[in-house]
Amino acid sequence: MISVLEQPIPFGGGIELPPHKAVSLAQPLVKADLPDVIKLPLCQHSGLSALPLVHVGEHVLKGQLIAQAQGSINAPVHASTSGTIKEITDHATPNPSGATSPCIVIETDRQDTWLADRNPIEDFYSLTPVDIQQKILEAGVVGLGGAGFPSSVKIKSQSNLNIELLILNAAECEPYISCDESLIRHHVRDIIIGMDILAHALQVDNCVIAIEDNKLDTINILQEALHSHAGTDIKLKLIPSRYPAGGEKQLIKSITGIEVSAEGLPIDVGIVCYNIGTAFAVKKAVLDDEPLISRVLTITGPGINKPCNLEVLIGTSMHELIAQCGGYNDQFEYLIMGGPMMGFRLHDDHVPVIKTTNCLLAAGAEIHASTNQPSPCIRCDECAPVCPVNLQPQQLHWHSKQHNTERLLDYHLFDCIECGCCSYVCPSHISLVDEYRQAKSLIWDSRRKQLEADKNKQRYQNKLQRELQQKLDKVKERTMRDENNVDAVSTAKNKKAEIMAAVNRVKAKRKARDS
């Protein structure tokens, strides 16, 4: 049985950062305006793209399934409002490279009409874990705190494993981002019901909500809600507010003392973690029969006029949301999707909000280390003690510059969680985390190319093998035909000889008779 520690322990490394959350939390959580156009990328998370089920000109309703999941790690896409399919084509989507990808574009009818045949329920205990997993899968729920791993997969995996602990991660540790805290403040009961549903689906009764100890108002709200909660026994654990306390493995280490290996998953040690927003989406999917078509998003930063949290339809243009928040001010330099530590700079704000968009940060000059001019590494070693996964960032920096894949792998490049702590403390302002991301993507590219080359080689060898086999088959066929011909000739010769012998016998008889 996994026990939760009375006193959380430090996870090692990390840094203390100013929260910068109060300004966005000061505003009530409201719904964003209904947009004229919704752009829904077919791939908004880890895994394969979904397959469109609609055609241009078709009218769709809010919540309607418009693209079907394919593959085992994938999520379907639903219309976030009612309207007409305008096009299905490539558009710019939020990603670090600015690349385009296929999207379904809906011209909204501004009626926001739901599908008529939704089927809300009240008692989720009447559902089996498999039913719940199916509902979460069909609703397109993905992890809303990270890379967007489809949430149903974690429940599916529990059939082979013994899950002992369910953690709801409320440690929103990156500065500026406050969407989870805002969600707790406005929808705490729905979040706790979502956790009850997940606990039932995973058949777990050891449940913890973990939150940083400096979020006093939100802690009070959680305590009050849990005090009057009659469902699963859920404990509240306060962890030190040290970035990246909300990293899944760091959180598990803090509250249980268990280390999840770099290549392992929490599920390998009997633990499942979900984000606050995901629990909320699970409640809506299972009880209200609502697919994941909206999310809460923080719009903040020194470069925005009215920081706040908004409930936004997936597919809404970021540009429109910025306008609803009073637009950019004169401090604005560029827009980041995510926080200042792990987020990435957007090339354009006319891209849609996707399921994993938790924050739009209108950055001023001071936010990213990368805006300072970098100077050479002075080997001060400031970066090593802050690394939460015990890497040697300085070594990774040297080998990234040299493109030395072998040494990068020796120094465990792929264990890097891209938290940005090393970049943050580097006095030379080297964008270390950007270098590691680039190095990882180069290595992935070369592995993909190698894999492709191996496949091509194998395909060529298979082709040669097939051709050789065809030649052998032909030779065999010809030989058999020749043998058959030889047999036929010899049979014909024998027959001819027999006939000749018979003729000769008749002739001999006649001669004997005539004489």
Ligand code: SF4
């Ligand atoms: S903190 Fe920066 S300058 Fe110092 S060793 Fe690390 S990479 Fe080099």
Ligand code: SF4
């Ligand atoms: S970005 Fe990577 S190397 Fe740098 S501190 Fe974080 S985990 Fe360590």
